Amino acid sequence: MSANLQxxxxxxxARTRKLVQAERLAVGERACEELFASGIxxxxxxxxxxxxxxxxNDSSGRVVRSRDLLGMGPLVVNFFRGRWCSxxxxxxxxxxxxxxxLRERGAFLVAISPETERQSDFAVQQHxxxxxxxxxxxxxxxxEFGLVYTVPEYHQKYLKSIMINLPFLNGEPSWRxxxxxxxxxxxxxxxxxxxxxxxxxxxPEPGDVLAAVGR
Numbered sequence: 001m002s003a004n005l006q007x008x009x010x011x012x013x014a015r016t017r018k019l020v021q022a023e024r025l026a027v028g029e030r031a032c033e034e035l036f037a038s039g040i041x042x043x044x045x046x047x048x049x050x051x052x053x054x055x056x057n058d059s060s061g062r063v064v065r066s067r068d069l070l071g072m073g074p075l076v077v078n079f080f081r082g083r084w085c086s087x088x089x090x091x092x093x094x095x096x097x098x099x100x101x102l103r104e105r106g107a108f109l110v111a112i113s114p115e116t117e118r119q120s121d122f123a124v125q126q127h128x129x130x131x132x133x134x135x136x137x138x139x140x141x142x143x144e145f146g147l148v149y150t151v152p153e154y155h156q157k158y159l160k161s162i163m164i165n166l167p168f169l170n171g172e173p174s175w176r177x178x179x180x181x182x183x184x185x186x187x188x189x190x191x192x193x194x195x196x197x198x199x200x201x202x203x204p205e206p207g208d209v210l211a212a213v214g215r
Contacts, residue, residue, distance in 0.1 A: 027154065032198055051066070053066050054112075059117050059124050062132075076209060079136075081178065082170075083113075092111060102210065107184075113133065116171040119169055138176055145194075147179045179196045182203070193213075
C-alpha cells in the first residue's frame with residue numbers, strides 16, 4: 001500500500017471508474033464542478049485566523065472541548081463527510097496509522113462529521129480509530145470554518161439511489177455536508193494550516209499536516 005494518501009485515493013477513483021457507468025459518474029463530477037465554481041474554496045478559514053472554539057459529543061456521548069485539548073498541545077481538526085465515504089475512511093485509517101507520530105509531537109487529533117454518535121461509534125469500532133469522532137449537528141462547526149454546502153437535489157437523488165440516506169445518517173433532514181478539510185490549530189488558538197477541496201477525491205497530505213504541527 002502506498003504511503004502517500006493521494007495515491008491511495010486515486011486508486012479508489014480508478015476502481016470506481018471501472019465499475020460505475022459513465023452517466024452515473026457524471027452526477028458526482030457535476031456536483032464537484034459546481035461546488036468549485038461557487039468559490040467555496042476561497043472562503044475557508046485562512047491561516048492566521050483565530051479558530052472557532054467548539055464543544056461536541058464523541059461517539060460515546062462525552063463532550064470534547066477544543067479549549068481543553070489546546071491547553072495540552074496543538075490540535076489537528078479533520079472534517080469528513082461520513083463513514084459512507086470510502087475516501088474519508090481511507091483518510092481516517094491513514095491518520096490512525098500516523099497517530100503515534102502526531103502524539104510524539106505533543107499534538108491531538110479530532111475528526112468531525114455531521115453523522116450521529118451511533119454512526120461515529122460504528123466507524124470507531126470498525127476501523128480501530130484511536131482519536132475521537134465528533135458529532136457536528138447540521139455541520140454548524142464546519143460552517144464556522146467555511147466548509148459547508150448543501151447537496152443539490154439531483155445529487156441527493158443519486159445518493160439515495162445507492163443507499164446513502166444522509167437524513168438518516170446525520171439525524172436531520174438538511175443534506176448539509178462539509179467539504180473534507182484539515183486544520184492545524186496552534187496552542188495560541190490560531191490556524192497554522194488549513195486546506196480543503198471542493199473535489200472530495202483530493203485531500204491534504206498528512207505529511208504536510210505533521211510538518212505544520214512541528215513548526
